[in-house]
Amino acid sequence: QVQLVESGGGLVQPGGSLRLSCAASGSIVSINFMGWYRQAPGKQRELVAALTSGGSTNYADSVKGRFTISRDNAKNMVYLQMNSLKPEDTAVYYCNAKKFTLNYWGQGTQVTVSS
Numbered sequence: 001q002v003q004l005v006e007s008g009g010g011l012v013q014p015g016g017s018l019r020l021s022c023a024a025s026g027s028i029v030s031i032n033f034m035g036w037y038r039q040a041p042g043k044q045r046e047l048v049a050a051l052t053s054g055g056s057t058n059y060a061d062s063v064k065g066r067f068t069i070s071r072d073n074a075k076n077m078v079y080l081q082m083n084s085l086k087p088e089d090t091a092v093y094y095c096n097a098k099k100f101t102l103n104y105w106g107q108g109t110q111v112t113v114s115s
Contacts, residue, residue: 087114
């Protein structure tokens with residue numbers, strides 16, 4: 001089992017920044033994918049940023065150049081730095097880990113971008 005706990009969400013004005021954190025614990029050996037997804041009201045959950053065990057990153061077109069995913073292996077942490085936030089970034093953000101065929105999710109953290 002893998003446990004994921006997100007933090008760092010909140011209310012921010014358009015153009016502002018937030019950094020989300022995801023703490024991973026449990027059986028984290030052989031995790032081959034870490035990512036951030038988001039789900040806005042009435043919309044499907046979508047992949048925002050991904051990080052493979054080999055270090056490759058991938059971003060949704062809507063966040064390229066604004067969001068950065070990173071990790072600290074020593075602390076078992078994954079981060080999502082979000083800059084130049086827009087109202088359309090408002091959503092619940094979820095940390096995700098994939099290990100072989102298994103999928104693990106955190107509880108989510110709310111990000112609201114509004115003036």
